[in-house]
Amino acid sequence: xxxxxxxxxxxxxxxxxxxxxxxxxxxxxxxxxxxxxxxxxxxxxxxxxxxxxxxxxxxxxxxxxxxxxxxxxxxxxxxxxxxxxxxxxxxxxxxxxxxxxxxxxxxxxxxxxxxxxxxxxxxxxxxxxxxxxxxxxxxxxxxxxxxxxxxxxxxxxxxxxxxxxxxxxxxxxxxxxxxxxxxxxxxxxxxxxxxxxxxxxxxxxxxxxxxxxxxxxxxxxxxxxxxxxxxxxxxxxxxxxxxxxxxxxxxx
Amino acid sequence: xxxxxxxxxxxxxxxxxxxxxxxxxxxxxxxxxxxxxxxxxxxxxxxxxxxxxxxxxxxxxxxxxxxxxxxxxxxxxxxxxxxxxxxxxxxxxxxxxxxxxxxxxxxxxxxxxxxxxxxxxxxxxxxxxxxxxxxxxxxxxxxxxxxxxxxxxxxxxxxxxxxxxxxxxxxxxxxxxxxxxxxxxxxxxxxxxxxxxxxxxxxxxxxxxxxxxxxxxxxxxxxxxxxxxxxxxxxxxxxxxxxxxxxxxxxxxxxxxxxxxxxxxxxxxxxxxxxxxxxxxxxxxxxxxxxxxxxx
Numbered sequence: 342x343x344x345x346x347x348x349x350x351x352x353x354x355x356x357x358x359x360x361x362x363x364x365x366x367x368x369x370x371x372x373x374x375x376x377x378x379x380x381x382x383x384x385x386x387x388x389x390x391x392x393x394x395x396x397x398x399x400x401x402x403x404x405x406x407x408x409x410x411x412x413x414x415x416x417x418x419x420x421x422x423x424x425x426x427x428x429x430x431x432x433x434x435x436x437x438x439x440x441x442x443x444x445x446x447x448x449x450x451x452x453x454x455x456x457x458x459x460x461x462x463x464x465x466x467x468x469x470x471x472x473x474x475x476x477x478x479x480x481x482x483x484x485x486x487x488x489x490x491x492x493x494x495x496x497x498x499x500x501x502x503x504x505x506x507x508x509x510x511x512x513x514x515x516x517x518x519x520x521x522x523x524x525x526x527x528x529x530x531x532x533x534x535x536x537x538x539x540x541x542x543x544x545x546x547x548x549x550x551x552x553x554x555x556x557x558x559x560x561x562x563x564x565x566x567x568x569x570x571x572x573x574x575x576x577x578x579x580x581x582x583x584x585x586x587x588x589x590x591x592x593x
Numbered sequence: 594x595x596x597x598x599x600x601x602x603x604x605x606x607x608x609x610x611x612x613x614x615x616x617x618x619x620x621x622x623x624x625x626x627x628x629x630x631x632x633x634x635x636x637x638x639x640x641x642x643x644x645x646x647x648x649x650x651x652x653x654x655x656x657x658x659x660x661x662x663x664x665x666x667x668x669x670x671x672x673x674x675x676x677x678x679x680x681x682x683x684x685x686x687x688x689x690x691x692x693x694x695x696x697x698x699x700x701x702x703x704x705x706x707x708x709x710x711x712x713x714x715x716x717x718x719x720x721x722x723x724x725x726x727x728x729x730x731x732x733x734x735x736x737x738x739x740x741x742x743x744x745x746x747x748x749x750x751x752x753x754x755x756x757x758x759x760x761x762x763x764x765x766x767x768x769x770x771x772x773x774x775x776x777x778x779x780x781x782x783x784x785x786x787x788x789x790x791x792x793x794x795x796x797x798x799x800x801x802x803x804x805x806x807x808x809x810x811x812x813x814x815x816x817x818x819x820x821x822x823x824x825x826x827x828x829x830x831x832x833x834x835x836x837x838x839x840x841x842x843x844x845x846x847x848x849x850x851x852x853x854x855x856x857x858x859x860x861x862x863x864x865x866x867x868x869x870x871x872x873x874x875x876x877x878x879x880x881x882x883x884x885x886x887x888x889x
Contacts, residue, residue, distance in 0.1 A: 399776065401695065428779035438770035441793055450788065451778030499774070506778060 347372040347540040348393060348430075348510050353407030355388060357400070362388050364564040366407070370510075370557075375532065375541045377555035377572065379548070381587070385564040386544045387435075390512050393542070394430040395423050411510065428455050431503030435515040437495035439487035439502075444479050447487045447498055448505045455506060469505035473497045474531055493524025500531060504539070511535065513543040517550065529554050548588060552576055560584045628866060631859030635659075638853045644860065650824050650840070652854040659857045661864060663826045667741070667834035668865075670827055671816055674745025675752055675809045680802055682749070683756030684791075687801075690757070691764040692786055703761070710754035718818030721747045726819065733831055739821035742830040747815045752805035759804055759880075763797020764790055796882045803876030811869050813838035837865045 349369035355362050363385045370376050378386040388397075395416065397403040409416040416426055428451075439447050448466045457465065466483075470476040475497045479490070487498055496516055503511055513532070517525040525547075532541060532554050545551050551558050551572060558575040560568045560583070568575060568584045579585040636644070639659050647660020686706070690699055721743050729738030767790050775785040791798065821833025822843065835843075841858050848855045 394777070396773070396776070399773075424779040424781055427777060432777040434770060434773060434777070436770060438768075438774040440771060440774060440789060450775070451780075454775075454778060454780045454784055454788075502774075502778060 345372040351408040374556040376557045377551035380561035384561040430510045431508035433513045445483040469501040473501035632863040635856035635860040668836040671744040675748035678749035687760035714814040718815040721819030741834045744816040744820035748809040756805040759801035763794040767793045800879035807872045
């Protein structure tokens, strides 16, 4: 496994209005690894995740300080288009959110937005659906409304939508929190397989999920990174007492 | 004793509310019945074909003619003109309010737009005569500016609050997750608005348009004041027209009761009623569709 840093945040502070949500965050994610972010609700892990693809640009009362980088690219530098950032850093949301359009259109939309030549699109759509192990289930009904798929299928469609753009990083914000165990298992399997092509950061409340999928795990508490280590160390040999208590289920 | 009193109050309250509820239905039914009754009386005297296809409305001539076409065309002309202005403007404003305007600006603008609906129609008609009319006249070289265009512009102003308010609600009601998904694949604000938000809000926007049309078709005082009211067959936007509503308002006060002319006015009112009913039903249909879609 390479130790090349793909994504990093340096000296990050973030406020919503007057409330400081992230405090002095320094963190980096190695290439082609899965990093899980765990911590009690409200600890800022989703907020941190969303600041990497600049989702906070949409909330007028968010104020961000610090440096975010993808490779050596400063993600918040002046003149850099946010749409470029988001096509390199894909995102899968907590609740599957397919567009109220057909399955095909759901993936085609991102391609059209990013000016992928028309002739290439059907191939890319198929490829993305294969990569997210959805192809065999939907290949005969690509024109069906995506909202009629099951919850797990919808979430895999959202993953397909993200990978279709060939991002370098995929951010996942509790992608399985609304799914049943079978769908969750499928998605976890998918996430692990995607690792060879993508760098993945996944926010999760599910301790087992972090242990099953992640190479590294970050424990956050009250807007700070408490501990960042290999998943094995975090769960079996935590250095910090807070981490130990959290992974043992004593709070949170 | 107390219990008996409470039951008595309860009973009479139920009686009161039932009466008021039934009263509304009775009034509505009465109006409808009166409209129908007089319309039937009219068609006993004039052939329906002459009414529908007649190109002349001249009830007081030596040879009276009761063709609804010029009135219907006038109404359609003014309404279509009003919608051509109000729909793009209304949807644009709604999109601005819901997607672009800051919270502060929105909090000022929305009540102002709603207040626009409270301006009496006679005041808007007044503006049409003293401001818009001379303006149109000097631009077009016509002797006066009281024509279909004038009425259309005024009606668009009157329909705007309805269209903006309902369309804004529809756009605002599009789930944030759709927008996030769109931004997430790199779409810009404009692309998200055009390709995701507006299509998702389409039923609500259609409802807004239909309610706006309903408002414009039924409006009387403004068009009466601003469109010139020539009973000749309308030739275009720069000519004076006379809508169904204006015709009824002008002639009803002077017509002798129980004459063919009197019945004729009820007949055109019935036509107007059918049109607005259809428009409102379509609007309601889309509103319900939008609600269902939102709940899903």
